[in-house]
Structure formats: C-alpha cells, structure tokens
Amino acid sequence: MRSVKVKWGLYHLLVGGFAILLLYPVIWLLMSSFKESEAIFVTADSLLPDPFIFDNYVQGWKGFGGHSFGVFIKNTVVFVGLTMVGHLVSSSFIAYGFARLKFFGRNFWFAVMLVTLMLPYEVVMVPQYIIFAKLDWLNSLKPLVVPAYFGHPFFIFLLVQFIRTIPRELDEAATIDGCGTFKIYYKIILPLITPALATTAIFSFYWTWDNLLGPVLYLNSPEKYTVSMALNMFLSNETVSNWGAMFAMSIVSLIPVFVVFFIFQRYVVEGISMTGLKG
Structure with a gap:
C-alpha cells in the first residue's frame, strides 16, 4: 500500500512538473503584463514584476482610433458566433448526406x-x-462568415465518422413511422451526435477567435477590427511598440478561451474518442 502511494505521488509530481513547464509561457505573459513596457525584455529573466503596475490594462482597454478594446471583443464575438453556427449547420447536414x-x-x-482539407489557405486566398471583391463584400464580415455556411472539410469528416457509429436500424424504424430524410436528420441524427457537435463548436470557436489572416485581408475600418487585429496594432515598426498593453490585452483575450476549454473539455475528449468507434 505504501509503495502504491509513493508511485502515485511520483506520478503526480512528474505530471505537475510537465504542466508547469507547458504553462510557463502563459505565466510569463501574465507577469509581464504587470511590468513597464521598457522593462519587459530587460528583466525577462525575472518572473515577478518590480514595480507591480496595472496601467497596462488601462492603456490597453482604451484601444486606439477612438474605439475601446471592448469594441474589438464585441466584433470578435459576433464573428465567432456566426461562423460557429455556420460550421455546425452546414457541416452536420453535409456529413449526414455522405454518411447516410x-x-x-x-x-x-x-x-x-x-x-x-489538404489545401493550404494560401492556395485559395x-x-x-x-x-469577394467582385461581389463588393470587402470591409465586411461576409467574406469571413459566408464560407462557413458551405461546410468545413475537417468538421464534415469528423461528423461523418461519428454518424457511421449510429445503427441504421434507427433510420429504418423512423422511416416506418413516416419520417422523411430531413426529419430523420434533425429528429434522430442531430440529438445522437451532440458530443461531436460540441467538439465541432469548440474547435470552430478556437480557430475563429485566433484568426488573424482573414480579418487582415478583408477588414479595413478600425471599428470592425477583431481581437487578433487589435493586438497586432499595439506593435509598430515606426514608433515604440506598446508591449505592456499588448500583453495585458492578450491575457484578457485568453480568458474566453480558457473558460470554454475548462467547461467543455469533456465534450472534446468524448467527441474525438467516440468518432473512431464503429457501431
């Protein structure tokens, strides 16, 4: 019994050490957000800020161009929400067609x-x-959101594998009861693939929240900028970069990511693990 406890303690010590090692960049980012911008890289080897200041968060939240950082968060939430809905609706519908x-x-x-799925974005950019220029969609969310309503190959593949685990006898029973193809889709299939849909939503959230290239290509007005673009604006090649404000707002932008991960992580594991099973 004592040997088991020792092994269990060593296991947690080892895993905890690896966790600290992996989280160190985030911890460094958090501590640096409380340092003066000029001292961040000068004292990079020192984790604790001296002095401990909150002005970076005040300056960062003010934003730029007369728009606070809250405007960029709101724009990103709208962008992420519309894209996530598009991925869920279109990818699940297309996957149902391929699987059934x-x-x-x-x-x-x-x-x-x-x-x-294997084509890099630069090929189709x-x-x-x-x-989109010919459609006069530039400087709007349309080029970023509308393609999501035509399916995403990774999500389609993920959902196809999950739907194939569902016995076809359920479809046959629903057909006998008078259900058509579309009714089987939203009455039978959708409720049974909830874990895979949750996984799709989470990955869609992560990828869209971090997307920088798309918004840089299509958005020109500061009032329409997303969080990723706003963070990039704190850096300058001509004047002094405000690293402190950028690090502070980076921490703010990470909060939704961590919240979503800790709340829905079990759906990610369940969705991916069950996708490989065969019914």
Missing part, C-alpha cells in the same frame, strides 16, 4: 472533400479575394 444517403459519385465527392 446513397447518390451517384458519393465516394468520389467525399474524396474530393478530403483533398480540399487570392482567388477568394478576387471573388
């Missing part, structure tokens, strides 16, 4: 969809920009 419906060339189009 029989149509000509299904395997071929599924393979094409997987190939698009210029053609997409030209299309």
Whole structure:
C-alpha cells in the first residue's frame, strides 16, 4: 500500500512538473503584463514584476482610433458566433448526406472533400479575394462568415465518422413511422451526435477567435477590427511598440478561451474518442 502511494505521488509530481513547464509561457505573459513596457525584455529573466503596475490594462482597454478594446471583443464575438453556427449547420447536414444517403459519385465527392482539407489557405486566398471583391463584400464580415455556411472539410469528416457509429436500424424504424430524410436528420441524427457537435463548436470557436489572416485581408475600418487585429496594432515598426498593453490585452483575450476549454473539455475528449468507434 505504501509503495502504491509513493508511485502515485511520483506520478503526480512528474505530471505537475510537465504542466508547469507547458504553462510557463502563459505565466510569463501574465507577469509581464504587470511590468513597464521598457522593462519587459530587460528583466525577462525575472518572473515577478518590480514595480507591480496595472496601467497596462488601462492603456490597453482604451484601444486606439477612438474605439475601446471592448469594441474589438464585441466584433470578435459576433464573428465567432456566426461562423460557429455556420460550421455546425452546414457541416452536420453535409456529413449526414455522405454518411447516410446513397447518390451517384458519393465516394468520389467525399474524396474530393478530403483533398480540399489538404489545401493550404494560401492556395485559395487570392482567388477568394478576387471573388469577394467582385461581389463588393470587402470591409465586411461576409467574406469571413459566408464560407462557413458551405461546410468545413475537417468538421464534415469528423461528423461523418461519428454518424457511421449510429445503427441504421434507427433510420429504418423512423422511416416506418413516416419520417422523411430531413426529419430523420434533425429528429434522430442531430440529438445522437451532440458530443461531436460540441467538439465541432469548440474547435470552430478556437480557430475563429485566433484568426488573424482573414480579418487582415478583408477588414479595413478600425471599428470592425477583431481581437487578433487589435493586438497586432499595439506593435509598430515606426514608433515604440506598446508591449505592456499588448500583453495585458492578450491575457484578457485568453480568458474566453480558457473558460470554454475548462467547461467543455469533456465534450472534446468524448467527441474525438467516440468518432473512431464503429457501431
């Protein structure tokens, strides 16, 4: 019994050490947000700030261009919310078609969809920009949000694998009871793939919240900037960069990410682990 306790203690000590090692950059970022901007890199080897100041948070929250950082958070929440809804609705509907419906060339189009997953964004960036420019969608959220309503290959693949774990006998029973294809989708399939939908929503939230390249390409007005763009504006090649304010607002922008992770982490594990099972 004593040997088991020793092994258990060593295990937690080892895991805790690795956790501290992985979290150290975040801890350094947090401590640096309370330092003077000029002293952040001068005293980079010292974790504790001296003196301990809160002015970085005040300056950072003021934002720039007459817009507070709260405006950029609001813009990002709208951007993330619309994109997440688009990913959930479109990807689940397309995945249902690939997993349950029989149509000509299904395997071929599924393979094409997987190939698009391997394409880097830089390949389609210029053609997409030209299309959105011709549609007069520049300086708006449309180029960033509308594509989400046509499915995302990674989420489609994830949901297809999950739907395949659901016995087809449920579809047959629903058909006997008078359910059509669409009714089976939202009455039978959607409730049963909740863990996978939660995983999709969480990953969509993370990727959209951190997205910088898309907003930089399509948004020109400061009042429409997202959090990632606002953080980038604290850095300057011509004047002195306000590192303290940027670090402070980086901590603020990380709060929603940590909250979402700690609340919904079990859905991520459950969704990914169950995707590989076969019913």
